[in-house]
Amino acid sequence: MPHAKPPARAVARIGSAAIIIAIALLALAVVWNERIVSTIFNKGLPITPVFIIIVATMRKLIVLVAITIFIIGILLRKYRIPIARWMTRHRDTLTNIIVLVCTMLALLIIGEITARAMLGKTTFDAGGPAHKDQTAQITYNSYGFRDREFPVERPTGTVRVLALGDSFTFGHGIENDSLPWPKALERMLNENAADGTIYEVINTGQNGYQPKDELTTLERAAPLGPDIVLLGYFYNDAATDDTLRELAEPPSTWSQLKSGTHLLLFSHSYLYGFLVVRWEMTRINLGLKESYPERMNNVYRLHAGELSMHKEQLMAIRSRAETIGAEFVLVIIPANYDFNDYPLMDGEQFMRRFCEESRTACIDLLDTVRDEDYRKTRLNEYDAHPSEYGHTVLARAVMESPEFRAAMVKTSAKRQKI
Amino acid sequence: MGKNRTMLGEAWEFLKVRKAWWLAPILILLIIVGALIIFGQSSALSPFIYALF
Numbered sequence: 300m301p302h303a304k305p306p307a308r309a310v311a312r313i314g315s316a317a318i319i320i321a322i323a324l325l326a327l328a329v330v331w332n333e334r335i336v337s338t339i340f341n342k343g344l345p346i347t348p349v350f351i352i353i354v355a356t357m358r359k360l361i362v363l364v365a366i367t368i369f370i371i372g373i374l375l376r377k378y379r380i381p382i383a384r385w386m387t388r389h390r391d392t393l394t395n396i397i398v399l400v401c402t403m404l405a406l407l408i409i410g411e412i413t414a415r416a417m418l419g420k421t422t423f424d425a426g427g428p429a430h431k432d433q434t435a436q437i438t439y440n441s442y443g444f445r446d447r448e449f450p451v452e453r454p455t456g457t458v459r460v461l462a463l464g465d466s467f468t469f470g471h472g473i474e475n476d477s478l479p480w481p482k483a484l485e486r487m488l489n490e491n492a493a494d495g496t497i498y499e500v501i502n503t504g505q506n507g508y509q510p511k512d513e514l515t516t517l518e519r520a521a522p523l524g525p526d527i528v529l530l531g532y533f534y535n536d537a538a539t540d541d542t543l544r545e546l547a548e549p550p551s552t553w554s555q556l557k558s559g560t561h562l563l564l565f566s567h568s569y570l571y572g573f574l575v576v577r578w579e580m581t582r583i584n585l586g587l588k589e590s591y592p593e594r595m596n597n598v599y600r601l602h603a604g605e606l607s608m609h610k611e612q613l614m615a616i617r618s619r620a621e622t623i624g625a626e627f628v629l630v631i632i633p634a635n636y637d638f639n640d641y642p643l644m645d646g647e648q649f650m651r652r653f654c655e656e657s658r659t660a661c662i663d664l665l666d667t668v669r670d671e672d673y674r675k676t677r678l679n680e681y682d683a684h685p686s687e688y689g690h691t692v693l694a695r696a697v698m699e700s701p702e703f704r705a706a707m708v709k710t711s712a713k714r715q716k717i
Numbered sequence: 718m719g720k721n722r723t724m725l726g727e728a729w730e731f732l733k734v735r736k737a738w739w740l741a742p743i744l745i746l747l748i749i750v751g752a753l754i755i756f757g758q759s760s761a762l763s764p765f766i767y768a769l770f
Contacts, residue, residue: 406742574750576757577756578757584756
C-alpha cells in the first residue's frame, strides 16, 4: 500500500487560519475598553478599580494570545513540509494529546456547569460570582454610596452624619439597604428625635476599603457638609509601614497579569471560586496558613512598632474631618468571634492605646457586645461580618455611647453659635 | 495480589493496560476536588471572600 503524501497543504491552511484568528484578536484588543466590556458583560454595574484591572489584564492576555497564535501560524506555513512529516510519524501521540486537551476542556466545562447548578448562592459556596451577584442587588446613589440621594445643601434642622468604613459598615451579606448599622442608626436617631431635628446618616462604606480609600471618600463627600464623621474601623484596616510603601509602588506587569487573571476567574467562574475558597480553607485547616483572625491579630502582635504610617492615615482622616468642621469619632467594630475568648485582643489593645495617646474620641464596641451571643451577631457560621441583628446591636451601641452623645452636644452648640 | 490492590491502583492499572491516558485528568480532578471538600470545611475562621480578590 503506497504511503500517504504528508498533508502539507492542510498544515499550511491551519497556519493561515491561525494568522487570521490572530489578526481578529488584535482587532478585538484595539476596541477592548471598560465601557464596551461593562455594557456587554458586567450587568451595568459601576466601573470599579477592580473592574478596570480585569479589563486591562484581559486586553494584555488577548494581545499575548494573538501574538502567540500569529507566530504559530507563521511557523506552520513556513515549516509545513517537515511538520506534516512529523505529524504523520507521530499520529498516535498527536491523537492522544488532542484527546487529552479535549477531555480537560470538557471537564472544565462540565465542572463549571455542575458548580453553577449545584452550589448555593453564598460566597463560601461560590466565591466571587456569588459576591458579585449580591453586590449587583444593591442600590448606589450618584456618589457610588449604598444609600439614597442627598442634596448638597443640607435642609434646615438636619444633622448630617457621615459613616466611613469597609464591609462592616457597607453591610456585606445584608440584602436590605436599610439594615447596615449607619442606616439603623439613622432610623433610631429619628425615632428618638425630641426637638424635630432630622438626622441623616450617610453610609459611604465599601467592601475592602482601607483607610486611604476612606480618606478619599471623605474628600469626595466633604461638599455634603457633615456635622459628624464616624469612621468604622475594623482590624483588617491595619498594614505595616513596609506593606503600605509596597502598595504605593506601581505593580509590575507580571503581578498585574497574575492578579488580574485571578480576579477575572474569581469573579466569574463558580468552579474556580469553589476551588479557591476551599484551597484557602484546606491550608488553614491543615495549619499551613494562619487563620484569618490570627493573621489580622499578628499584624498588631508582631509589628506594633511598624504601624506608624497606619496611625498617620487614621490621623489624616480625623484631621480632614475637623478641617471641614465636623466632629470626628472612631468606631472600633468588633469581629463576631467568641467575644469572651476574643482572638483579636492585640488589635483591640493597640487601638485603645492609639485612642488614648492621640486623644481621639473612640467608641470601643467590644465591651458592649460581650454579653451577646456571637453566633447571633454573626452573618453566618463561616463569616464574621455582622448579621442584621448584629448591625442593630452596633447601631444602638453607637447611639448610646458617651462619645457619640458628646459629638451631638458639640454639634448642637456649634449650631447655636451660628 | 489483585485482592490487595486499592481502588486507585486498579484505576492506574486500567489506564496503563488500556492506554486510556485521556481519562487521567478526570481521575486527578476527582481526587483534587474530593480532597478539597474533605479538608476545606468551612469555619468562622475563614477569610473574608473579598479578601481573596
